[in-house]
Amino acid sequence: MNIKIIKNAKDYADAMTRLSALMTLDPAAGSGKEDELELLALVIADYEHKIVPPAEPDPVEAILFRMDQAGLGRKDLISYIGSASKVSEVLSRKRPLSLAMIRRLHDGLGIPADILIGGDKPQELMNAPDADYTRFPLKEMLERGYFGDFKGNAARLKDYAEDLMRSFLKELSPAQAQPALLRAPLHQRGERQADGEALLAWRLCVLKKARSMALAHDYEKGIVTTRWLKDLAKLSAFNEGPRLAREYLANAGIALVIEPHFKGTYLDGAAMLDQGRPIVALTLRHDRLDNFWFALLHELAHVSKHLDDAHPFFADDLDSPDEQDRKEKEADEMATHALIPPDVWGKAMVRESLSPKDAQTFARQLGINPAIVAGRVRHETGNYRLLARMLGQGDPSRFLA
Structure with a gap:
C-alpha cells in the first residue's frame, strides 16, 4: 500500500487509475487491497x-422538491x-424570496x-x-x-421593506445591536410630534x-462654550460660512451633517451622540441663512448643556417652540x-428703524451675516415680511454638498 495525499492533477490521475484497478479486482472483505x-x-x-x-x-x-413531495400546485x-x-416570478427566479x-x-x-x-446568512434573520x-x-430613502x-414600485418596496431596512441597519451596527438602534430614546421639541x-x-x-x-x-466635553459659539457665528460673514462652520466643528470632533427631513417630521435639526461623538444634523427645511445659523447654534447648545448617554438625541422643530421645556429654552437662549x-x-438702532441699512451696519459691527440680524428683527416683531430680501444671500446647502 503506497497511498499519499493528492496535491495536483497528476497525483489525482494516478490515484484514479489505481482506484479503477482495485475496483476491477473486487478485493475480498478484510483484505489489504x-x-x-x-x-x-x-x-x-x-x-x-x-x-x-x-x-x-x-x-x-x-420549493419544487417539497411541492412534488406534497403534491402541491x-x-x-x-x-x-x-x-x-x-409565485410565478419566484419559481422562474425573477423575484428573490423576501424574509x-x-x-x-x-x-x-x-x-x-x-x-x-442561504448558508452564509445569520439564522437570526428567521426571528420575528x-x-x-x-x-x-x-420611497424617500430609495x-x-x-x-x-x-428597483421597484411602491408595492415591491413594501414587499421587501424588512430586507432593505435590515441591510441598511447591518451597515450601521452588528445584528445584536440593531434592536437598540430601533429603540433609542428620541427627544422631540414642539407641539407637532413627528412620525416615529x-x-x-x-x-x-x-x-x-x-x-x-x-x-x-x-x-x-466642555469645548462648546458661549465664547466658542461667538467665534463660530463670525464665520457667517463669509460667503462660504457654512462650509467653514463644518471645518470648525470637525476641528472640535463634532460632525456636521446635512440630511433633508422626511415627510411628517417637521425637523430643522437635531443633536445626537454616536459612541461618544457628537453629531449636529440640519435639514435646511427653511432655505434661509438666518435659519441655518440659529439652528446650528441651537443644536450645539444641546451638545454643550444636555447631550449625554441618558439623553442621546434632541430633535427640533424651531417653528413650534415648547415654552415648557427647560432644555429647549436654555438652548434657545445660548x-x-x-x-x-x-x-x-x-x-x-435697527430695532426701531427696521431698515435694511441699519441692519447692514449692525451686522458689520458684530462681524456676522446681515441675514442673522434680519431674522432676529422678523422674529422679534412677528412681521415676517420685513427685510425679506436680506435672507436670500445664498443657499447654505451648496457649501456643504
Missing part, C-alpha cells in the same frame, strides 16, 4: 472536495408567497431555513422582525440612494453619513446670546 481501496477513495474524495466546492443549496429547487404557494404572479416569504415557507412547508435563507419596516419612509440598486418611523429613519441616515466623515480631533449679545441688541 480492500483497505487500500477504501483509504484511496477517502483521499480522492478529500481532493475533489477541495477543488470542486459543494453546490450551494438552491431555494427554488427546495402553484396555487398552493399563494398563501406563502403572496399572489399567483409572485417574510422565507418564514412562511419554513413554517408552513417545513423547508429547512438554511436552504431558503423588531419593527414594522413597512412604516418607514421607504430616492436618496440608501437602498443601493434596488420617519424620525428614526432620518436619524439612521444621519448616522450613516456621520460615520463616513473623518474628523480632525476627538471631542472633548444660541441667541452667541449670535447677538442681549446688551448689544438692546441698543441697536
